[in-house]
Amino acid sequence: MSFPWAQHYAPKHPVTQWLDERLPLPRLVYNAVGAGYPVPRNLNYFWNFGVLAGAALGIQIITGIILAMHYAANGAIAFDSVESIMRDVNSGWLLRYAHANGASFFFIVVYLHIFRGLYYGSYKAPREMVWLLGVVIFLLMMATAFMGYVLPWGQMSFWGAQVITGFFSAIPVVGDPIRIWLLGGFAPDNAALNRFFSLHYLLPFVIAGVIILHIWSLHIPGSNNPTGVDVKGPQDTVPFHPYYTAKDGFGLGVFLIAFSTLLFFAPNLLGHPDNYIPANPLSTPAHIVPEWYFLPFYAILKAFTFNFLWIPAKLWGVMAMFGSILLLFFLPWIDSSPVRSTNYRPLYRWFFWMLVADVLALGYLGQAEPSTFVVFASQVCAAYYFAHFLIILPIVSRIERPLPLPNSITESVLHGEKAEAAPFGTQTA
Amino acid sequence: MLRLFGPLIAPIVGLGFIAALVLAILTTSWEAEPPTAAHHFHLAPKPLHLASDGPLGKFDRQQLQRGFQVYKEVCSACHSARLVAFRDLQEIGFTNPEVKAIAKNWATEVPSVNPETGEPATRKALASDYIPSPYANETAARAANNNALPPDLSLITKARHGGAAYVHSLLTGYQNPPAELLEKFPDAKPSGTLHYNPYFANLNIAMPPPLAADGQVTYADGTKATIDQMAQDVSAFLVWTAEPKLENRHRTGIAVLIFLLIATTLAYMSYQNIWADRKH
Ligand code: HEM
Numbered sequence: 193m194s195f196p197w198a199q200h201y202a203p204k205h206p207v208t209q210w211l212d213e214r215l216p217l218p219r220l221v222y223n224a225v226g227a228g229y230p231v232p233r234n235l236n237y238f239w240n241f242g243v244l245a246g247a248a249l250g251i252q253i254i255t256g257i258i259l260a261m262h263y264a265a266n267g268a269i270a271f272d273s274v275e276s277i278m279r280d281v282n283s284g285w286l287l288r289y290a291h292a293n294g295a296s297f298f299f300i301v302v303y304l305h306i307f308r309g310l311y312y313g314s315y316k317a318p319r320e321m322v323w324l325l326g327v328v329i330f331l332l333m334m335a336t337a338f339m340g341y342v343l344p345w346g347q348m349s350f351w352g353a354q355v356i357t358g359f360f361s362a363i364p365v366v367g368d369p370i371r372i373w374l375l376g377g378f379a380p381d382n383a384a385l386n387r388f389f390s391l392h393y394l395l396p397f398v399i400a401g402v403i404i405l406h407i408w409s410l411h412i413p414g415s416n417n418p419t420g421v422d423v424k425g426p427q428d429t430v431p432f433h434p435y436y437t438a439k440d441g442f443g444l445g446v447f448l449i450a451f452s453t454l455l456f457f458a459p460n461l462l463g464h465p466d467n468y469i470p471a472n473p474l475s476t477p478a479h480i481v482p483e484w485y486f487l488p489f490y491a492i493l494k495a496f497t498f499n500f501l502w503i504p505a506k507l508w509g510v511m512a513m514f515g516s517i518l519l520l521f522f523l524p525w526i527d528s529s530p531v532r533s534t535n536y537r538p539l540y541r542w543f544f545w546m547l548v549a550d551v552l553a554l555g556y557l558g559q560a561e562p563s564t565f566v567v568f569a570s571q572v573c574a575a576y577y578f579a580h581f582l583i584i585l586p587i588v589s590r591i592e593r594p595l596p597l598p599n600s601i602t603e604s605v606l607h608g609e610k611a612e613a614a615p616f617g618t619q620t621a
Numbered sequence: 622m623l624r625l626f627g628p629l630i631a632p633i634v635g636l637g638f639i640a641a642l643v644l645a646i647l648t649t650s651w652e653a654e655p656p657t658a659a660h661h662f663h664l665a666p667k668p669l670h671l672a673s674d675g676p677l678g679k680f681d682r683q684q685l686q687r688g689f690q691v692y693k694e695v696c697s698a699c700h701s702a703r704l705v706a707f708r709d710l711q712e713i714g715f716t717n718p719e720v721k722a723i724a725k726n727w728a729t730e731v732p733s734v735n736p737e738t739g740e741p742a743t744r745k746a747l748a749s750d751y752i753p754s755p756y757a758n759e760t761a762a763r764a765a766n767n768n769a770l771p772p773d774l775s776l777i778t779k780a781r782h783g784g785a786a787y788v789h790s791l792l793t794g795y796q797n798p799p800a801e802l803l804e805k806f807p808d809a810k811p812s813g814t815l816h817y818n819p820y821f822a823n824l825n826i827a828m829p830p831p832l833a834a835d836g837q838v839t840y841a842d843g844t845k846a847t848i849d850q851m852a853q854d855v856s857a858f859l860v861w862t863a864e865p866k867l868e869n870r871h872r873t874g875i876a877v878l879i880f881l882l883i884a885t886t887l888a889y890m891s892y893q894n895i896w897a898d899r900k901h
Contacts, residue, residue: 233899272704275704275775275776278866279704279865279866285869285870286870289870430899434895435896438888438891438895438896439896441891441892442885442889442891445885445888445889446885448881448885449878449881449882449885452874452878452881453874455874456870456873456874456878457676459870465779465780465782468776468779469772469780478822495642496642496645497645498641498642498644498645498648500641500645501641503641508638508641511638515634515638519634526631564649567649568646571642571646572642572646574638575638575643578638578639578642579639581631581635582632582634582635582638583631583632583636583639586631586632
């Protein structure tokens with residue numbers, strides 16, 4: 193596919209030859225994740241997270257399908273059916289905790305995957321389509337996780353659904369009818385619970401489909417690498433198998449260790465206690481917060497408190513929250529610097545880390561008890577978020593003078609500058 | 622169009638959002654929020670150490686049985702534990718005949734139907750029944766508790782920040798409101814049917830102090846039933862009701878981690894081995 197020196201699939205056994213002539217599935221696998229896919233030799237551990245995201249999706253689908261065999265999507269018994277999974281179903285507690293914490297780990301690895309792409313400029317030409325499909329996956333993941341969180345029908349499930357579907361009522365005129373249509377009623381109830389369950393079952397398979405497109409489009413130009421320099425010849429690459437299968441295998445082990453530690457020893461750490469209280473439409477929790485992975489966006493939503501230009505604050509908040517994700521679609525055209533890797537972008541590097549700090553701060557503010565200071569800090573951080581992508585980045589990418597790039601991946605590896613391949617390399621010249 | 626995005630459209634959209642935020646900041650009123658009594662007087666739970674804590678934690682069955690006794694003799698007068706079946710009590714060390722006797726002698730009977738007339742009726746609980754609520758329904762529960770609702774306790778240690786430590790602190794935290802509170806926040810004085818408890822979110826709880834005197838229950842194993850002891854025991858019991866599979870989870874976790882550590886070490890060695898001839 194990508195490079196002329198890619199190894200060719202040559203089945204030796206008559207059975208595999210027979211199969212290859214009729215349904216070349218092994219050939220497809222060989223070219224996609226086997227020896228037939230040449231990959232830059234200098235990828236660091238940040239390139240493990242794509243495969244880890246795939247593994248997390250696999251864990252979610254397998255545990256989810258078994259959970260669905262025992263779960264009842266009915267407002268009267270949903271909560272108890274989940275508790276029955278925890279108590280009566282063989283290893284049900286394991287399935288449920290794996291699925292709940294698996295969602296968190298899915299987001300952890302995808303956030304690292306996204307920031308890897310941001311740091312190494314993987315969104316730039318010729319990989320724009322990889323990035324665009326990635327953002328589509330991210331949006332689908334958010335929808336899936338939101339609907340999944342509603343299913344146990346605890347207090348946070350119910351009130352989270354109430355708040356999130358309430359966004360639609362911010363739309364002028366048609367907002368409320370849309371919200372009622374989406375929910376199938378005036379408030380989340382059986383109708384909403386059932387359609388959420390149906391979609392929650394469907395979307396992971398849609399995600400799986402988009403991942404296939406994501407990887408297909410990646411394999412046209414091939415993977416980026418920590419220097420951001422294009423592959424120039426065979427000496428720059430190694431075959432995916434066995435080199436990166438071995439490395440990804442090790443990464444998967446580390447991932448599973450971290451995942452199991454949380455799953456077996458602190459399975460409720462990332463959850464909210466209120467979700468162990470059955471949903472009660474008559475009792476609003478003191479403090480409604482979404483799952484941790486939505487907190488930065490929730491902070492942006494709440495930061496808008498001023499009716500500006502005749503647009504009500506709530507609508508600004510909703511637009512900004514969606515805008516903060518949708519702007520990622522335009523990133524390849526906002527950042528006009530031809531240099532990919534931030535290792536060679538001395539000015540942008542500062543702003544990259546500022547953005548990381550800003551998103552972490554927004555995450556903290558998203559769950560903090562609202563006070564004048566918290567609202568003020570969210571406003572500053574939200575403003576910085578938009579300033580980063582929509583103002584700073586277009587300017588920086590024009591005025592910055594990048595550091596000299598290595599002539600090739602191999603040169604960068606062989607002249608011993610390990611730092612160049614190291615994550616967030618520290619070299620200066 | 623896309624080429625215009627960077628230099629033109631992006632900054633305009635960005636400035637719109639930023640202007641809305643800057644105006645919001647400029648119009649912020651920095652008047653200090655009025656302090657609330659809960660802000661000043663609410664306390665975080667006291668630390669509580671239970672045998673089930675930590676990655677190797679196991680239940681102390683003796684303590685769970687004592688905790689069950691406190692639940693049965695005190696709390697069950699007002700609180701249900703509807704996710705726990707009597708038969709589950711075998712997991713904390715009661716024998717089958719003991720469980721049957723506990724169910725049969727339970728203070729509240731379970732709803733049933735009169736087999737002759739079909740009228741609603743009650744019958745003695747069986748081992749397979751779930752621990753019933755002392756009240757027929759929410760209205761009855763509220764009527765008996767000055768309009769407050771005693772929550773079901775099955776999941777309470779997972780449904781509150783602080784878990785078992787919170788329950789323990791709540792049960793032992795009843796006291797007279799401090800003079801300073803009454804002085805600064807006269808409105809925060811507990812009204813007639815409420816009780817001051819600094820561990821409760823709004824400081825005034827409708828539950829009367831359930832553990833009021835040492836020796837309120839008599840433990841069969843000879844443990845001295847101080848208020849603190851009873852509170853610890855019932856908190857430990859409520860950890861079990863909320864997470865009956867805890868020991869199994871810990872044991873499985875240790876085995877899985879040992880397996881993963883070995884597998885990951887092997888994976889690391891194979892990774893190093895495969896890459897040995899490649900500088901990277
Ligand atoms: C379900 C979630 C996802 C899965 C399973 C997944 C899977 C993968 C895999 C296996 C790779 C190749 C290995 C690697 O470079 O790490 C990859 C590359 C990439 N992904 Fe994802 N991905 C997901 C989500 C996303 C998201 C949300 C984004 C961005 C918004 C994204 C952006 C990228 C980019 C830009 C690359 C190319 C990286 C490079 O060559 O340097 N992906 N993805």
